[in-house]
Amino acid sequence: xxxxxxxxxxxxxxxxxxxxxxxxxxxxxxxxxxxxxxxxxxxxxxxxxxxxxxxxxxxxxxxxxxxxxxxxxxxxxxxxxxxxxxxxxx
Numbered sequence: 001x002x003x004x005x006x007x008x009x010x011x012x013x014x015x016x017x018x019x020x021x022x023x024x025x026x027x028x029x030x031x032x033x034x035x036x037x038x039x040x041x042x043x044x045x046x047x048x049x050x051x052x053x054x055x056x057x058x059x060x061x062x063x064x065x066x067x068x069x070x071x072x073x074x075x076x077x078x079x080x081x082x083x084x085x086x087x088x089x090x
């Protein structure tokens with residue numbers, strides 16, 4: 001297996017696991033976006049190395065959506081909880 005094939009496999013597996021985790025609609029669903037983000041990194045590398053520039057551009061947008069998902073599902077709720085606990089105003 002070449003390095004590029006390995007990256008392709010990792011990107012696919014992480015993306016599929018992220019989708020399954022998100023679809024589970026459980027308390028762990030937000031971590032699906034972390035897996036999506038890792039998948040995006042692999043796909044960005046793959047797109048660059050393979051010279052698939054339209055695919056690379058698409059992955060930039062998907063990376064932004066993954067970052068938004070991480071923010072909304074994981075970071076913001078913890079930040080809000082911490083602010084409420086500490087009495088810090090919004």
